[in-house]
Amino acid sequence: MAKVLDNPRPTAKERLAKIGEQMQGSQAWNSIFRPGSIFRKGYTDSPRNRSYVIMNSVLYHLHPVKVKRHAVKVSYTLCLGGLSFFLFILLTVTGIFLMFFYRPTGANAWEDIQMLQTSVTFGLLVRNMHRWGAHLMVLSVFLHMARVFYHGAYKPPREFNWVIGVILLTLTLLLSFTGYLLPWDQLALWAVTVGTNMMGYSPLVGNQVRFVLLGGVEIGSETLLRWYVLHVIMFPFIIIIFMAIHFWRVRKDGGISGPL
Amino acid sequence: MTEIPEHLLKRAQAARDKAAGGDAGGAAGGDRIPGDLLDRTKAASDGAAAVVATAPVGGGVPVGAGPGGHTQRLLTVVKSGSIQEAKAAPVDKVHTWPHLLAVEFVAALACTAFLFVFSWVVNAPLLQAADFNKTPNPSKAPWYFLGLQELLTMFHPMIAGVTLPGMGLVALILAPYLDRNASNKPEDRKFMTSMMTMFLMFWAVLTIIGSFFRGPGFNFTFPWRDGIFFEL
Numbered sequence: 001m002a003k004v005l006d007n008p009r010p011t012a013k014e015r016l017a018k019i020g021e022q023m024q025g026s027q028a029w030n031s032i033f034r035p036g037s038i039f040r041k042g043y044t045d046s047p048r049n050r051s052y053v054i055m056n057s058v059l060y061h062l063h064p065v066k067v068k069r070h071a072v073k074v075s076y077t078l079c080l081g082g083l084s085f086f087l088f089i090l091l092t093v094t095g096i097f098l099m100f101f102y103r104p105t106g107a108n109a110w111e112d113i114q115m116l117q118t119s120v121t122f123g124l125l126v127r128n129m130h131r132w133g134a135h136l137m138v139l140s141v142f143l144h145m146a147r148v149f150y151h152g153a154y155k156p157p158r159e160f161n162w163v164i165g166v167i168l169l170t171l172t173l174l175l176s177f178t179g180y181l182l183p184w185d186q187l188a189l190w191a192v193t194v195g196t197n198m199m200g201y202s203p204l205v206g207n208q209v210r211f212v213l214l215g216g217v218e219i220g221s222e223t224l225l226r227w228y229v230l231h232v233i234m235f236p237f238i239i240i241i242f243m244a245i246h247f248w249r250v251r252k253d254g255g256i257s258g259p260l
Numbered sequence: 261m262t263e264i265p266e267h268l269l270k271r272a273q274a275a276r277d278k279a280a281g282g283d284a285g286g287a288a289g290g291d292r293i294p295g296d297l298l299d300r301t302k303a304a305s306d307g308a309a310a311v312v313a314t315a316p317v318g319g320g321v322p323v324g325a326g327p328g329g330h331t332q333r334l335l336t337v338v339k340s341g342s343i344q345e346a347k348a349a350p351v352d353k354v355h356t357w358p359h360l361l362a363v364e365f366v367a368a369l370a371c372t373a374f375l376f377v378f379s380w381v382v383n384a385p386l387l388q389a390a391d392f393n394k395t396p397n398p399s400k401a402p403w404y405f406l407g408l409q410e411l412l413t414m415f416h417p418m419i420a421g422v423t424l425p426g427m428g429l430v431a432l433i434l435a436p437y438l439d440r441n442a443s444n445k446p447e448d449r450k451f452m453t454s455m456m457t458m459f460l461m462f463w464a465v466l467t468i469i470g471s472f473f474r475g476p477g478f479n480f481t482f483p484w485r486d487g488i489f490f491e492l
């Protein structure tokens with residue numbers, strides 16, 4: 001017993017603290033976290049640290065350090081813009097999962113979805129989440145637009161952000177519509193047939209646009225490949241650019257509108 | 261009792277010392293400009309010599325470069341409101357962290373939970389494999405286009421499929437430029453809000469009819485009599 005007291009070994013807690021200290025002093029750590037990051041200096045609640053959480057992290061790209069008091073009231077935005085964005089992220093994550101199991105050809109598509117549902121772990125659940133999430137996003141973007149309108153939030157200086165918004169709405173519908181074809185079942189085929197027939201009525205270029213989109217006169221395997229590319233790469237790419245402009249403008253236009 | 265790390269204590273002490281020194285200068289000036297700013301101004305007015313002196317020697321750094329070797333500097337007077345629409349009067353603000361981020365986090369969590377549970381309980385439809393020779397009756401567009409499909413039953417395709425939706429979209433884009441009323445008070449905007457409400461109601465009713473009151477041949481049905489012909 002006495003021997004142990006003579007030569008006290010560091011406790012696990014002390015050793016952990018030492019490792020923590022060494023880690024935080026290392027060059028690697030300091031290269032990862034910017035000066036002023038709360039991961040460098042630790043966080044104790046103070047107005048300055050509250051500012052640092054935003055200012056010294058990537059969050060600064062999305063949020064200013066301070067926002068109007070009324071802007072954080074859920075009853076004003078109903079979180080709808082933010083939820084549209086969040087749903088987009090959820091759809092990206094679940095969509096990437098689905099891509100691992102799906103081939104966009106007339107011969108494979110439907111069977112791949114069938115396989116996904118029956119033999120892939122969580123396949124059915126993830127497909128459900130992707131599908132219901134997509135419908136939910138269309139809904140939340142619609143509702144976001146309505147809330148912006150009823151608050152008069154499109155008035156100067158926010159006119160142009162409303163225009164960006166209309167583009168986002170269109171892109172959301174296009175994303176949803178191109179995804180609708182991909183399961184390649186009777187629902188997909190004929191819903192898209194009805195939808196694209198409407199397009200053929202546009203004057204002058206209607207039929208040409210339809211031809212390019214379908215990759216032919218009628219829907220077929222070529223259409224499936226085209227819509228797949230549009231759905232998984234092109235429209236997401238474009239919508240991200242417009243979302244970036246949208247969020248940037250929310251800040252540059254003086255933060256969120258209101259109070260009423 | 262939480263312990264304050266030593267380096268923080270040291271830093272705080274240094275800051276306090278500096279503040280004490282600066283205060284004397286500030287008091288002498290009889291205003292509230294912090295001492296360190298005054299020092300900086302003095303250093304700058306000592307002339308270009310001071311600037312050159314701070315530049316690293318050699319190493320190909322241009323004469324007159326800043327302390328970090330920067331060769332460009334932003335020197336401009338930014339009038340409030342010229343770049344950013346900022347209110348000149350102070351606004352009641354709160355910190356984004358934790359006030360806004362906490363709300364966003366809870367909203368995201370609730371949304372995920374809802375979607376997760378809903379997807380657990382309700383399966384997405386997967387009908388028979390696509391078959392070009394079997395047209396289902398009725399054939400319906402996705403729900404958000406059913407308003408349009410419904411219009412097709414009333415008007416010439418050119419009008420229902422192109423003119424009306426086109427006009428709707430243009431009106432939506434132009435709304436902020438057509439509405440010249442600057443107020444955002446609901447009581448001042450009765451006309452615009454009633455227009456929008458009518459517009460939304462019109463679409464909602466068309467979409468509901470298209471979704472639930474159209475059966476085989478896209479003919480009118482009652483869902484409680486003939487069942488629902490609708491897939492999501």
Ligand code: HEM
Nearest residue numbers: 077081082084085145148153161162165166168169256257
């Ligand atoms: C993908 C779709 C969209 C996303 C992700 C999105 C996201 C957002 C977010 C996060 C905000 C901050 C305030 C809030 O949450 O309400 C916002 C504000 C705004 N959005 Fe959107 N939005 C989308 C579509 C639209 C649409 C369709 C419109 C209108 C046609 C629109 C017009 C506006 C305007 C004018 C503001 C400023 C509102 C204010 O200052 O009160 N957005 N948007």
